Amino acid sequence: MTTEEIYNEIVAEKESGQYPELDELNSTSKVSVYRLMIWIFAFFSKTIRELFESFKIYIENVFAENQHGTLLWWIEQIRAFQYGDMLEFTNGVFKYPAIDETKQIVKRVALETLNFVLIFKVATEDGNGDLIPLDTAQKTALQSYINKVKFPGTYTQVISENADDLKINLRVYYNAEITTAELDVLIADAVNEYLKNIVFNGNFNITELTDKLQTVTGVVNPVVKSAYGKAHSQAAADYLLIDDYYKAASGYFTVDELNIEYVPYV
Secondary structure (H helix, E strand, C coil): CCHHHHHHHHHHHHCCCCCHHHCCCCCCCCCCHHHHHHHHHHHHHHHHHHHHHHHHHHHHHHHHHCCCCCHHHHHHHHHCCCCCCCCEEECCEEECCCCCHHHCCCCEEEEEEECCEEEEEEEEECCCCCEECCCHHHHHHHHHHHHHHCCCCCEEEEECCCCEEEEEEEEEEEECCCCHHHHHHHHHHHHHHHHHCCCCCCEEEHHHHHHHHCCCCCEEEEEEEEEEEECCCCCHHHCEECCCEEECCCCCEEEEEEEEEEEEEC
16 A cells, blocks of 8 residues: 555545544644644655555565475485585575585486385586486485485485386388388387386386387388386386386486387288
8 A cells, every 4th residue: 555545545435434533633724733734644654554565575585495394405416416516504504505406316216205214316518418327426415415405303315326127029011112121220229218208206108118119111000919027127027017117226327128019011
């Protein structure tokens, strides 16, 4: 409300007849003492309202920007980890003296909770932009960083492993005018591109893979006969049959074995 609106409300309330003791204050001059007093009160009332509103907005912004401990907050903290730098305790919080994005080695991070434990799946990149696990020293440094920024009593675990292995068996009906040697390359590229575009810690989806294979030149009808998945550290005997979906223990995938049965479509 403006000062004038507040002033008019007070004058209207005074002249409503509910306060006969104020009837003697009947001057219509804007510079009469009582009208000047009302104007001063209206001005300070407007000012105080604006101050309170500004303070409310400030508090709301502080709260919105400092929701410590939420899943998104944790993901931001892990991405901010700088390998080779030490946190400093300044003004009640741990932070780096300077931000150096070249040292922020965590390129993918996902957070899961299991039995009150926060589980961080993380990966970095090689020189070609492919995902790889943190090495032992990097993983240890990240765990030390987490131990400093976490709340007391919080249990955490860092997982950074080689990509989960997939074994995929396909039957591909194809245009006989294209060679199977060409198709081998095109199909392998399509499978790898599909896997690379799965969101980190997302699901391998047989239907989505089939849709991707249908875009390959020369492929008429791709059929996923079977697919299996396992953590890289597991033995071949540990492969699990994938019915519809498969979530990688590491958060990402690689093709360990791709078998293709070609059927010419003429």
